[in-house]
Amino acid sequence: MTLLAITRCISPAMARCELTHVERSAIDLVQAEHQHRQYQQALRALDCEVIELRAEPDLPDSVFVEDVAVVLDEVAVITRPGAESRRAESASVAQVLARYRALVHLAAPATLDGGDVLRLGRELLVGASGRSNAAGVAQLQAAVAGFGYAVRQLPIRGWLHLKSAVTEVAEGVLLVQPQWIDATAFPGFRIIEVDPDEPHAANALRVGTGLIYPSCFPRTLQRLQAAGIDPLLVDVSELQKAEGAVTCCSLIL
Ligand code: CIR
Secondary structure (H helix, E strand, O other), X not given: OOEEEEEEOOOOOXXXXXXXXXXXXXXXXXXXXHHHHHHHXXXXXXXXXXXXXXXXXXXXXXXXXXXXXXXXXXXXXXXOOOOHHHHHXXXXXXXXXXXXXXXXXXXXXXXXXXXXXXXXXXXXXXXXXXXXXXXXXXXXXXXXXXXXXXXXXXXXXXXXXXXXXXXXXXXXXXXXXXXXXXXXXXXXXXXXXXXXXXXXOOOOEEEOOEEEEEOOOHHHHHHHHHOOOOOEEEOOHHHHOOOOOOHHHOEEO
């Protein structure tokens, strides 16, 4: 089955992106655009039809479309991002999603970033990060409970979003950064820990039965390969300067 991947071109204002844990360094826009195109190619290679929204000149972080929606089979929840500078990103993504899903919009005082929401079967795990608050979790819960999803909040320390600390890399297999999240929170899952020398290596994007993974984590890659997982590698070094990685640049339907 062909999947759909919603993406957005990199904003020419990306140099003004939000930064929380990373020191600001010069982003090479030409290189970032090249890497983004390679990322879109990887999505196509994994059988996605790629929708590309036009670049938003005044929204520096708008390439990171993951944060403005939580897309499930039954409904799409349009979030209210934790960073005020990012709130205007939602409208254009909602417009596209409305073609494919019923929409529910989170409202103030809720804040929630899609990067904090990890779906594991019928459970949505939400990182209690600086971006997602209790009202955001409660409104998400109200939006999805009727479809049989349970919502569970998880403490996260050390980095921006839950999915910086844990992602699913194959059915029942989680890639975890144990310094940022407690792996005992996932009973029944097989856990692969990132290599200690690669603290940012836990973010991988599952697309159907495939996996997209940054090319800059060779040691953790070996651990994935030893588990029989063979990801498609992409260079996202310029996006990492904006605290982005691979899940954040698409919404997969
Ligand atoms: C931000 O701080 O919001 C952006 N500079 C990075 C967002 C990355 N999003 C994600 O990993 N889900």
